[in-house]
Amino acid sequence: MATVSIKNLVKSFDKTEVLHGINLDVADGEFIVLVGPSGCGKSTTLRIIAGLEDVSSGEIYIGDKMVNNLEPKHRDIAMVFQNYAIYPHMTVRKNIGFGLRTSKLSKPDREKRIDEVAEILAMTELLERRPSQLSGGQRQRVAIGRAMVRDPAVFLFDEPLSNLDAQLRTQMRLEIKKLHQRVKSTIIFVTHDQVEAMTMADRIVIMKDGDIQQIGTPFEVFHEPANMFVAQFIGAPSMNMIEGVWKDGSVKISNNLSIAMKVERQIADGTKVVLGLRPDDLTVGDEQKLFEGTVHVLEPLGAETLVYVTVDGREVIAKASGRTPPKMGATVSLSADANNMHLFDAKSGEALT
Amino acid sequence: MTTVDNLTVKASSKTLMAIKTGKRPKNMGQIIRWLLLFMGGIAMVTPIAYMISTSLKFPHEVYNLNFIPDEPTIENYTYVLEDGRFFGWFKNSLVIATLTTISNVLFDSLVGYTLCKFRFPGRTIIFVAILSTLMIPTEMLVIPWYLMSQSFGWLDTQWGIMFPGLMTAFGTFLMKQFFETVPDDFIEAARIDGLNELQIWWTVAMPLVKPALAALAIFVFLGNWTAFIWPLIVTNSMEMYTLPVGLSTFGDEADVAWELIMTGAAISTLPTLVVFLVFQRYIIRGVVMAGLKG
Incomplete structure (x- = not known):
């Protein structure tokens, strides 16, 4: 677990500035959701925290350490992608254990850790299957398992439920929330769906055109919107x-x-x-x-x-x-x-x- | 169920209509397609059949254009296999084709992957430069290659035969195009999971483009196995000849020993068959998408 702190974050692609000085402090163990319409900069912010994009200016801290110039692998984070990104040529066991390849754990310890995670995610019976033999929800669970197995300081979720049907999305929403209650890790979750944001977040960050419009609890952003955009974006x-x-x-x-x-x-x-x-x-x-x-x-x-x-x-x-x-x-x-x-x-x- | 019934009714009425109007229900287009494929098949099989047929003939019968020899013999095979030179040439070809294939599979894919998945200044220029070499005919390159070989002391060596083909622009292009189909999410996920770029290329990206690697391996192996002009130019001694060059020396100035050439050619097709059979099972697309949404 760790805090995440973003200070005056600016990101430009060529001459286009897409993030205009973001400031955000995420508490240890907090579940924070970045929400906003397409192109608001929420995924870019997440990718910058992950180290998949460079910072144009500003500072990113994970714990006490500034991570601007650290490779993704040295940031102690795990990320779940929208498209799952589980490797089709590997079994579920290998996919979940993939993140442990570079760890110093012994092989029996790795296997034990994989089994533990599989049990938490109710995937023990699927461990020898390949991704092509899994449903969408199961694949997403494998992706979450691959993130969990490394026991990272911060979990990053990039619209992980977007490709699931409505029923499965509701189910996975609940599972992720339960998971958070269980592991108590810091989670930064990106979505464009305000229902996901409202139901899962400890605090919601509402973004528009590369700026934060409001940061608040679900109650605050719903009942005390800071501006017209937030008022209209939250609530259906x-x-x-x-x-x-x-x-x-x-x-x-x-x-x-x-x-x-x-x-x-x-x-x-x-x-x-x-x-x-x-x-x-x-x-x-x-x-x-x-x-x-x-x-x-x-x-x-x-x-x-x-x-x-x-x-x-x-x-x-x-x-x-x-x-x-x-x-x-x-x-x-x-x-x-x-x-x-x-x-x-x-x-x-x-x-x- | 209703839809299926409707379809059946429609199909039946179409057939009935065809019978009533005297039209044949069979599709003429399909017949023409089969005919063309059959002719294509014949055109491809005939030379192979004739090669095997000739390899089973005595010299006096070679110029009779019959497919089945009057007196079939395996004497040519015995002669070729007992001739020490044949195995030397076979070994040269095998070593050269195998090493060149491994080199192409590794380096073409490494360069293709780099050009596809990394953003760096001059990337497009490098790619265009590599592609532009495809437009230069081999005949034009032979002299510079020869001069290079001469100055490096590679004339009449296996390295001399191999070096121009260790990496190819075509292979680089092919692999770059295939790596485009590997979603960046896979690469980024591996990056977060702690793998370095070389490990990502080898562990994540390469298994996802196996069909392309198999196709490349087949092309490169066959190309080098059958290469004639460059090995002929760069080698001087019989011992360094590759199989095609060596086979062309069968016979004497007065007469070409076609039955021996065809026998050698028949034997030399065996490795190419093995390569094809080994790699063809990888040429199945659709593996990449299985780990993604849907």
């Missing part, structure tokens, strides 16, 4: 964003619609703002109505139904009960607790609440 469906103008302690959305909000900081009247409302925080058909609209699409999900409501020409998504959803075309009232509303500066996108 995305947060409703309604543009308006700040006036006399309210968000004036149109001539007929103003919503009062309690904001601690001073906002000048006339400031363009965006009101953020999570679909989960909107109650359909409540008497304390915030606003009213017409239902134009219903998406039943079983336990709940997504209700698309047209409010004053804008589309607002709300969640209703799966058992008693509103009717199509019906006029419904929507309400929300004032404590659950978010306010953002329309120009900078920064949170004002």
